[in-house]
Structures are given as C-alpha cells and as structure tokens.
Amino acid sequence: MTTIDYSAFDTPGRGRGLLDVFRYGYLLRLLIGKSTSVRYRNSVLGWFWSYVRPTVQFLVYFLVVGQVLGMHRNVEAFPLYLFSGIVVVNLFNEAFGAATRSIVENKALVRKIYLPRELFPIAAITGSFIHFLPQLAILLVVCVFLFGWVPSLLSVGLALGGLALILAFILGLGLFFSAFNVRFRDASNMVEIVRTVATWASPILYTWVMVADITRDIPWIFHLYMCNPVTIAVELFHHAFWQPAVDPSDWLGWPPAMGWYIAAACGIIVVVNVVGQYVFRRAERTFAQDL
Template sequence: MVRYKQTVIGIAWSVLRPFLTMVVFTVVFGKIAKLPSDGVPYPIMVYAAMLPWQFFANALQESSNSLINNVNLLTKVYFPRLLLPLSAMAVSLVDFLISIVILFALMLWYHFWPDWKILTLPFFLFLDLLAVLGAGLWLSALNVKYRDFRYVVPFIIQFGLYISPVGFSSSVIPERWRLLFSANPMVGVIDGFRWAILGDSTQIFWPGFLMSVGATLLFCIIGISYFRRTETSFADII
C-alpha cells in the first residue's frame, strides 16, 4: 500500500497503532484508574472500541486532505470530486479489516467468544462509515477554501478521542449526562461495536444510541450537501 511505502514494518502499522493504544488505555484506565470493564477483560473492551475509532480517525484524516493532496488531478482532469475522499476512506477500511486480527488474537488469549450479536457488526460499521462520510466530506471541502483546517483536523481527532468512550465504558457516565454525552456520533458507534462483540456483557443505552444515530445522519446530510454545493468551485479556488 502506498501509505506504508518505504516503511520498515509496512502494513503492520495498521495493527501496531491500535494495539499499542489499547495497551496504554488498559494500563491507565484499567490498572491505575481501575474503571469497570463490564465484566470482560479490559483489553478486549478497549480494543472493541479502538476498531471503529481508529477507522474513523484515519479515514477522517485522509479524506479531509484528499482534495488538497491531489491538486494536479483537480485542476487538469474532470471527474466526480467525490471519488477522492471516498477512495481515502476505502484505504482506511482495509486497515480496519486487518486490525480485526488483533481482536481475534485477544479473544483466543482470554478465551472469550462473542454470541449471535456479532452478526450485527456490519450495521454498526455502516454507521461508522456514515459518520466519517459526513465529517470527511465537510472538512475536505472546507480545507480547499480554508487551509487552516489542515491543522485543525488533528486537534479535532485528538479531542474526539477524549470525549468518546474508547478507553472507558459509557456506563461510567452519570445517567443525567448520558443523553448529552450521546450527542457525539461516535458514542453510538462505539457502544454498538461493544454490544455486538461483547454480547450480554454490555448493554446499549437506547435513548442515547438513537440520539447518536440521529446526529450521525444529520452530519452526513450536512457534509454531503455542503460538498456537492461547493465542488464546482474546487478547481478555481485550489
């Protein structure tokens, strides 16, 4: 893959990054802070959240820069501009599929197996795709006009990691704040992944989940609408 060209370990980075993050979160939140893990091994609980988050973060980073990284194509060749951010998301999807290997390895190590709910995982992956599609299209279009967003996006991703239940379970959030917490689209995606992977060990807060789905659909509509409205001017502005 082009992304890992001239790297020593190549595509193994797609596995190493979420694995090392999982280790850090397990030590900080599981061992030091001693936060609850919904009755499952803490590494599996964290990694079940790392899968959708890592895909979202990587795809958002790549798609937001996809237009300004392909200036020659935009100014010399006509093609549907939507293909550039979509292709960037597709590359991150390949990384996501490779990263699943670590999840199976963790399950083997801890003798933990999912139940029938694992069959619902494609639905939650689709929600993840919608979340990154809306945000990625919106930010990629804004990046063409305002190059500041090239530096803002990494901050957004870092901030999003702190306000999403990646290193901890959503159950630690006080009930009076759960709906507000769920306004973050990734809360519903991550909770859905955990529900599908961990089975009866975790429960979905359905009012919050529905709010997250609504926020995801809203951002997706806004992102697609803004991108389509501005794409005719990309070649002139860039």
C-alpha cells in the same frame, strides 16, 4: 445543416454528487489502490505498521488507564472492553483525517481533469477501512482464543451496524471538511481537535455508567453524550465482542432509551451527510482555482 445529438454527453462540471460514484467504479478502484500502495511506500515494515500502531496504543492505554488508574478492577475483561472500543475510534480518526486531506493531496488530478470530486474522500475512507481490517482481525483472534467468544447472528449484526454508522458519519464529515480544507487549511487543525475529542468522549477508557452517574443532576448532558454516533458505534462493538465474553452479573447492560439514542444518532448522520454534500457541491466549483 448537420444536427449533432448531444444526448450522450454531460455538461462538464455538472454531476449528481454521490450518485456519480457508481458510474466511476473503475476510477474509484484505481484511487483506492493508489492510497493503499502509497501509504507504506519505502517503509521497512510496510503493512506491519497496521498491527504495530494499534497494539502500542492499546498497551499504553491499558497500562496507564487499566493498571495505574485501576480501571481493570471496575470493568470485567477490561483489555477486551478497551480494545473493542479503540478499534472503532481508530477507524473514525484515521478515515476522517484521510478524507479531509483527500482533495488537497490529489490536487494534480483535480486541476487537470474532471471527475466526480466525491471519489477522493470516498477512496480515502475506503483505504482507511482496508487498513482497519488488520485491527479487526486481531480483535477477533483475541475474542475467540483468549476469551472464548463464539460469534452469533446478534453479535455480527451489532458489529456490522456499528461499522455502518461510523462509516456513514465519516462520509458526511469527510465531505464537509475536505471541501473546507481546500479554501481554509485551518480545517486540518479543527479535525485534530475533533479527533482528540472523539477519543476521550467515547466510552473506551471508562463506561457509560460513570457518565450517567456524574451527569445525574443534569441529564441532558448524558442524552447529548449518548446521541454521538461514535459513542453509539463503540457501544454496539462492546455488545458485539465484550459483552458475550463476561459473566452476566458483570454486564453493564444497554443505556436507558438506547433505541432513541440510536434513532437520534441516525438522524444526526442524515443531517451531516445532507449538509456535507451540499457544502461539497457548492465548494467544488472553485477547487481547481483554490488549489
């Protein structure tokens, strides 16, 4: 009787979740290349849209909030303050939406072959990050040539820390909502609401000091506001790019207990990723049937 060694084979449909992504690096690169090449296919301006859209958004906010509502009088170098926050929120909104749609948009692959389903939201997030880089490049040019910003280890570390926080947060949310979106297409509408809230509930059109003043009698609201990972990432970007460009007398400073807020945001990110991975693993069993 012939004995077959099955040790080199995996049971179909059984994987190790996010850990399997490292084993399928080639497929991940293919999916990332697909997402970046398809994004502006048959577009006249192509990649130039990555510069046009954030520039128009910045101009609208600057003219309405900065000039009409007078925020430029309350915040020194308000254009830089505004833009350094907008790029973070744009990354969150773009990557979160792309990750949520990733499974449904790749339903042909999901129904035909097995591969770690986590590859799809991760590829979507990575593709959005690639399209975020032109905005970051514009921010760096503005900082250096218009405001005399000189990079330091501290500013670079703060910027990288902000990126790490926001990308980790997006990953957890993306896993959860991409799985939810396969069964219930209402997820897309929920994501739009979250993206709208993220834009206005982060200190890009105003400062954290204003929130602290309004919530002085109910401080728990301010604590909850500051524990938001998007808020923390925006503040880290402000201190990386905006703070070095303004006079020390105009610096807002760190919010009180900022270390605890960062720790709370990291805790929220860990919980969101654990829950997102759990829900994703449970839901992926029926992805092919639901699609």
